[in-house]
Amino acid sequence: MCALLTGGGYAERVAVPVGQLLPVPRGVSLTDAAALPEVACTVWSNLVMVGGLRAGQTVLVHGGGSGVGTFAVQFAKALGARVAVTAGSEEKLARCRDLGAEITVNYRTQDFTEVLRAEGGADLILDIMGGSYLEGNLRSLATNGRLVIIGLMGGGAAEIDLGRMLVKRLSVQATTLRSRPAQEKATIVSGVLEQVWPLVEEGTIRPVVDRALSIEDAAEAHRVMESSAHTGKILLTR
Ligand SMILES: NC(=O)c1ccc[n+]([C@@H]2O[C@H](COP(=O)([O-])OP(=O)(O)OC[C@H]3O[C@@H](n4cnc5c(N)ncnc54)[C@H](OP(=O)(O)O)[C@@H]3O)[C@@H](O)[C@H]2O)c1
Structure with missing residues (x-):
């Protein structure tokens, strides 16, 4: 599984409400899947639900x-x-x-x-x-x-x-995703599962991962992000 977190992503184990869980899309590695839930939920909710694109x-x-x-x-x-x-x-x-x-x-x-x-x-x-x-x-x-x-x-x-x-x-x-109640997050997650995940599974949308760094190098990950040298996501791994 991968999940839209409520917060606290710098951890090996997290607890999330069940409505915030998503299956790892077919064809995407578990590591790359970490790059998806937050951006997918942010983008789908703001472009479709709020923005009516x-x-x-x-x-x-x-x-x-x-x-x-x-x-x-x-x-x-x-x-x-x-x-x-x-x-x-x-x-x-x-x-x-x-x-x-x-x-x-x-x-x-x-x-x-x-x-x-x-x-x-x-x-x-x-x-x-x-x-x-x-x-x-x-x-x-x-x-x-x-x-x-x-x-x-x-x-x-x-x-x-x-x-x-x-x-x-x-x-x-x-809008912010973080301040939405769990019920609204669950509605967004189910919209993403229905309308966005198929696009990821068919390869129309790919996770864009700039680099993956070990959790021990979290400070370096922050330096990269502050310098804006990255394109897409920076992932932290074990
Ligand atoms: N409301 C929500 O629910 C929600 C959810 C997720 C993220 N966010 C927010 O969305 C923003 C982006 O998040 P992220 O994780 O995608 O960050 P990120 O990967 O660090 O991206 C920040 C980007 O800002 C660009 N930028 C800096 N100055 C700019 C300018 N004057 N005009 C246009 N672009 C500029 C940088 O591009 P250059 O290097 O080209 O300058 C960089 O690509 C953050 O402010 C974050 O807090 C909000």
Whole structure:
């Protein structure tokens, strides 16, 4: 089995409510399966349940090379959406193109708002930055666009232009998986089992694992994550 944890992942044994268990998908190793439940539940709940993403729509995934981002690109592509990403290096953007992204923006050298507006705007944005990207995100959305904020790497406070929201009929939601009650986590896990696991088992979505390090090297894993040298997930093994 693999599981969506409530917390406490740096352990050999964990206890989780039964509704948070998932079978290891066929064709995926037990180690690589550790890379899946959290990102699959985050991506499915926010793109489908909260964001209402449908085939033919354009979705912007900020941090396309992240653990969450690499999964979101593959899942949105599998849904039939047009996928745009931001990342801070050409290497990560190339990885995102391999995973299915059609529009790639290097946020260090390009303005994502200009690129998205030239492409007709995004119907949905999956955002990990929060405050620092709020204005640019609202400007990048098409009419009826939805902004779903799942991280606050750019701070938790910003001024909001409500006029822009009125005119374009925009919505903004912010969510965390961790704060959802067990019942909601179980609903998400069963949605993932039904709608996402088959895509993993047929190979349409692959776990993106940057490296696996021994639990003794957890500090090194954190250094890699802080330097942002990784694409996808960093795993800790025994
Ligand atoms: N709400 C939830 O339920 C939930 C669940 C899971 C994760 N999260 C959050 O989602 C975020 C990503 O998690 P993760 O595990 O996938 O992290 P991660 O793999 O460490 O990724 C962080 C990414 O942020 C990118 N980034 C940094 N500055 C950026 C900018 N200005 N514009 C665009 N991208 C930028 C980095 O890319 P570059 O190297 O290219 O800069 C890196 O790929 C975190 O904030 C995490 O807390 C939320």
